[in-house]
Amino acid sequence: MSAFTALILREWRLAHRIGGGGGTGLVFFLILVTVVPFAVGPDLNLLSRIGPAILWIAATLATLIGLDRLFQADEEDGSLDLLSTGTLPMPLVVLAKGFAHWAATGLPLAVAAPVLGLLLALEPAATGAVFLTLLVGTPGLTFIGAVGAALTASLRRGGLISAVLVMPLMIPILIFGVAAASAAVSGTVPFKTPFLVLCGLSLGTVVVGSMASALALTLSSE
Numbered sequence: 001m002s003a004f005t006a007l008i009l010r011e012w013r014l015a016h017r018i019g020g021g022g023g024t025g026l027v028f029f030l031i032l033v034t035v036v037p038f039a040v041g042p043d044l045n046l047l048s049r050i051g052p053a054i055l056w057i058a059a060t061l062a063t064l065i066g067l068d069r070l071f072q073a074d075e076e077d078g079s080l081d082l083l084s085t086g087t088l089p090m091p092l093v094v095l096a097k098g099f100a101h102w103a104a105t106g107l108p109l110a111v112a113a114p115v116l117g118l119l120l121a122l123e124p125a126a127t128g129a130v131f132l133t134l135l136v137g138t139p140g141l142t143f144i145g146a147v148g149a150a151l152t153a154s155l156r157r158g159g160l161i162s163a164v165l166v167m168p169l170m171i172p173i174l175i176f177g178v179a180a181a182s183a184a185v186s187g188t189v190p191f192k193t194p195f196l197v198l199c200g201l202s203l204g205t206v207v208v209g210s211m212a213s214a215l216a217l218t219l220s221s222e
Helices: 002-018 022-040 044-063 072-077 079-084 090-120 124-151 159-166 168-186 192-221
Strands: none
Touching: 002 090, 022 044, 022 090, 044 090, 044 124, 044 168, 072 079, 079 090, 079 192, 090 124, 090 192, 124 159, 124 168, 124 192, 159 168, 168 192
16 A cells, blocks of 8 residues: 555655646646637527536547556656556556546536536536536546557657547547436436436446556557
């Protein structure tokens, strides 16, 4: 556990020293949420209905920013080879790196969502639901992205290829995230049902994504 915690702290410090991941994703998130009302128009009722979907789509796209740096820098300087021969199994290495990346990029998106929800005239119930669903769903998005980052770690400028690979896989989490947030407002479906499905998808993705990314990194290093 000490090695696992040390790796998380290392990745956290690197994410903030290098920059560009969390800050850029947050700015991108803000730009998307700000631009959409200009395109849709001043209809507050319409904005409040589609607000959860806007926030979720913006968060999904913002999650893709910085994924290419998840493993590529370690691949280039040889740190990944040292990590693969260390005391931690490779899936736990991926889990630690993915958790640190989520804390630096995905968590700020969830925290910022209630504030940006004011621009979309969201009701308090919808604002809280969007926050909860993003808090639960963004780890799943991060570890889906980790699989693409692991597959393209040895490629230069593999960020675009990684985004193309993982974007279709993010759609189920996006669907149930929006469904849960919308259910809190419309009331046609209980909030608990899609929210629990979202929790299961995110948890399963964290486990499967860690193992799949570790396998991809191991095969690429051989």
